[in-house]
Amino acid sequence: MAAPIWAAPFRLKNLLKIWPIIILATALFVVRWTKGAAFADFYALALRPFWPGTAQKHWIESGLxxxxxxxxxxxxxxxxxxRALLSLERASGEERISAPVxxxxxxxxxxxxxxxxxxxxxxxNGAPVLGPGGLIGIVESATPFTSRVRLLTSPKSRIGVWVPRLKRHGILTGVGTSRPKLVFLEKDPQVRPGDLxxxxxxxTLLPPNVPIGVLQSFDSAASFEPSGFVQLIASPEAIDWVQIQVR
Amino acid sequence: MSNLYNRPICVASGLLLPFLFFANPPWLTLMGVGPCWAVLWLLPWALVDGPKSAAIAGMLLGCLLDGMTLGDATYIPSLLCLGLWWGNLGVRREPFERRLNLGLLAWLGSCWVGITLWLQFVLRNHEEPSQWLGSWGFSTVLAQSLLTGLIAPIFCSFILLFFRKQKALILEKNRFGR
Structure with a gap:
């Protein structure tokens, strides 16, 4: 009776006899080391024709x-x-009506x-008008079937605004151009271009926390009052429908 | 009575101006500013119908336009003055035949209307004089007057011919009776 292979003295010839076992062990070690990546990839490739259709993807998205x-x-x-606890103006999106320009x-x-x-x-009169993206103006006069809106860019427009990042107030004034002027009451408001x-x-006059625009430039060295210019988010030139907040 | 007021179609043409103002076609704007339609209509009216009629037309047109705009600035004084000036030009001189004359008059008229509106805005908003040249009013006056002056030779000459024809009809009717 011949001695088992592992009992035999080490020889290269004997090693060549067990090469299938070595290859299998190496492959299993790779599988373990890669956490079965090759298996998973192969599985995915093989089952690709049976993957769930787009309908299921839509279900998941609509669920989300x-x-x-x-x-x-x-x-x-x-x-x-x-807000009710703090006795502040209600911010409701349900009281808005759409109107064509x-x-x-x-x-x-x-x-x-x-x-x-x-x-x-x-x-x-005085109802805030919102375009896609933010506030664009205030209703200045209304007839039974039409309303006239003063845009934020109009020189007569003047509203109080808020910089959420710094929690500071400012006054947004129309200057006739497409970018209204933002004036701060503090000497150093610490705002920077890009602030919302x-x-x-x-x-209480306008719906709270409605975006208006992004600060485009700021002149902190202004002699009397630090001021900057704001790029409005909702551009009135391209709006066909707006929403009006009614009380 | 030989005034254009007696022709309903002439009065109706003036009532079309608010619609032109509201329509504000974007392809007919320069830097977002449209032409001064009131000037384009008043110029031929004044040249055909004389200073009194044009002053009244300017005043009424001013009332109409003030009713369609926001704010306190008014068109009335500037259009009234233009009506008187152009009306006198139409009465005293030979009939205007050259289109460039119409363009020049419309350009001057639009500048005048723009400057009076701008002054009203400046005085009411208490703008600093140093900011006047850089403000939007300056560019608006330039853009509007340029556009009005460019359109006037075509637009005004058509209306001028129309008003002259209407005026001739009125005179003919007055001469021969009904």
Whole structure:
């Protein structure tokens, strides 16, 4: 009876006899080391024809949408409750009505737009008008079926704004150009280009926390009051429909 | 009565101006500023119908345009003055035939309207004089007057011919009776 191979003295000839075992062990070691990557890849490649279709992807995405919407609704309710506790203006998106822009004079002497809805639809003077992206102006006058909106770029426009990053107030003044001027009351407001400008969270005239624009340039060395220019997020030149916040 | 007011179609042409103001076609703007439609309409009216009629037309047109704009600045004094000036030109001189004359008059008229509006804005907003040249008013006056002056030779000459024809019809009717 011949001695087993592992009992035999070490010889290269004997080693060559067990090469399949060595290769198998090496392969299994690689599998363990790579956490089965090759297996998983092969599995994925082999089963590609049987992967779930796009319908299932849409289901998952719509599920995510629903999840985000419900989360947003809960946060909004929470926000309303907290604002009510603080006796602040309600921030509700449900009281907005859409109106078409029927006339647009964004440049020149009169920076105004005309909307196709008026008092009959509940629009009153002073109602804030929002475009896609943020606030664009205030309703200055309303007829039964139309409303005239003074744009934020108009020289007569003047509203209080808020820099959320620094929690500071400023005054946004129209100067006739497409970029309104932002004036701060403090000497060194520490703002920098790129800061978001929104309506104040404590605002009672405008809907709170509505984005307005981004600070484009800032002159801290201004002699009297530090000021900068704001690029509006919602551009009135390209808006066909707006939303009006009604009380 | 031989005024253009007696022709409803002439009065109706003036009532189209608010629609042109509202439409503000973007392809007919320079730096976002449209032409001064009131000047383009008032110039032929004044040249055909004389100073009194043009002054009244300018005043009424000013009222109409003030009603369509926001703010306190008014068109009335500038259009009234233009009506008187152009009306006198139309009465005293030979009838305007050259289109470039119309362009020049419209350019001057638009500059005048723009400057009066700009002054009203400046005085009401208490702007610093150092900022006047750099402000939007300066560029608006330039853009609007240039565009109005360029359009006037075509636009005004058509309306001028139309008003002259209407005026001739009125005179003819007055001469021969109904």
């Amino acid at each position: 949408d629903i999840q985000l919407q419900s989360k947003l609704r809960l946060l909004e309710q929470d926000n309303q409750r907290l 029927i006339s647009r004079v964004p440049g020149g002497w009169w920076q105004q737009i005309e909307l196709g809805k008026g008092r009959v639809d509940g629009i009153m 400008i929104s309506t104040s969270p404590a605002s």
